Amino acid sequence: MTQTLTEQLWAAVEPVYAEILDHPFLAGLTDGTLPRPAFRHFVVQDSHYLRDYARALAICAAKAPGEAEVRAFADDAIGALAAEQGMHAEFLTAFGESAEQAAAEPVLPTTRAYTSYLLATVYGGSFAEAVAAVLPCYWVYARVGEQLLARSSPDPLYARWIATYGDEAFQSVVRRVLALTDRLGEQLSEAERGRVFEHFTTTTRYEWMFWDAAWRGEQWPV
Template identity: 40%
Template sequence: MSWSTDVRRAAQPVVDEILAHPFLRGLADGTLDPEVFDRYLLDDSAYLGEYARALASCASRLPGGPGVTQLAAAAIGAADAERLLHAQMLGERGIGPDDLAAHVPTPTCTAYVSWLLRAAALEPVEVGVAAVLPCFRVYLDVGLACERLVPADGRYRTWVQAYAADAFAEAVTQAERLADDLADAASPGVRAAMGAAYLRSARYEYLFWDAAWRGDAWPCPDVQPPIL
């Protein structure tokens, strides 16, 4: 059994909690409050730019071979394809570039991307790859689960179909194969650290959905730093 299969099994209770979350249930049946979805899209747009940086950081640290090209392509895909999807959906809601620029990432978003960037830059590259992997796998699981439930005229069908698409599934498979290759060559200690990193990121995925649902925000008013 592969490393990615084992770690996915270990993370399944977290994924089950994600799929049972009212945000995801509302996303599937179209009852999710549009304001909640807009909060999510704004925060996810901020997240995607930093996620692409984490992917690129991992790619730069890999030994030569197809893994470098694969992760670099994934970084471009995360930065471009998903950004286009977000721009389309935000544009349909009257939310433009100025709104994106003004958005302050939530504490949850900030914590998640900080963890990913640290893992990608400072941990062994195997651990960095494991840390970025749940964003691939969880979104595929969510897309496939929601696709089975979303009505043909569902409000969020465009979003669901993007993450249930065959092309996205293939990208997930490639990323998991890379992680498996790295795990196969890693020491027991690094493999254990890979598993811990994967599970931490899976928990952050749950927190990200929940943050949008709760209206997560910084506890103090946003202030501008002084001009010195």
């Protein structure tokens, strides 16, 4: 039986996903031992990331061939900004800070690299390539949320983050994007399929790097 495109894509990143699940940042979320500065680093950089991710989703909407896909990606772009303004503001309040203070902090190396790659790909590539580049942020978070939801966290702040990505509303959005990806897979040339795999694999690696940067407290070295 022929595998779907999403089955093939996931098989390509299984080792990366295993490393993500084993990362001490996620282990610390679930057992409540993650240092608050690491979580704060993540929240601030994720706020920066989501603003550019929303732009990437808006470009996907502009490139989409059908009205349903235009609406879906436009809604997701709005949702990414809402998450940045709502959920992250709530987390920052827990640190006694405002969204304006976080926005004034620098975009750090991994965040800059990830968003630069993402925007270059969605601007310069085909619709299928654009979808492949934005897909890991949907899919990896859904899979991580699903895995962590059963364990949750003794820390209420961390439990709130886990619940956001493990709940059914988010999972249903991800299923919609996966179904679209499989439909696109039926029309790809071999050359375009290769680029789709390259972009998907690269941004999945950036997902690991993003958590790792927060764990390390990454700063600009000079």
